[in-house]
Amino acid sequence: MDKSRRQLGLFSVLLIIISTIIIALIMYTLTLDKIHDIALLKLIGARNRVIVGLILQQALLMGAFGYALAW
Secondary structure, three states: OHHHHHHHHHHHHHHHHHHHHHHHHHHHHHHHHHHHHHHHHHHHOOOHHHHHHHHHHHHHHHHHHHHHHHO
C-alpha cells in the first residue's frame, strides 16, 4: 500500500514537471512569434495601444485555454 502511494506520488510529480516543460516551450514559441509581430508592427508605425492590445489578447486566450484544459 505504501509503495503504491509513493509510486503514485512520483508519477504525479513527473507529470507536473513534464507538463510545465511542455507549457514553457509552447509559451516560448508563441512569444517568439509575437516578438516578430511586434517588431513588424513597430516598423510599420503601429501605435503602442495596438501592440498592447495584441499582447493582452494572446495572454487572455492562453489563460482561457489553460484554464479550460485544466478543468
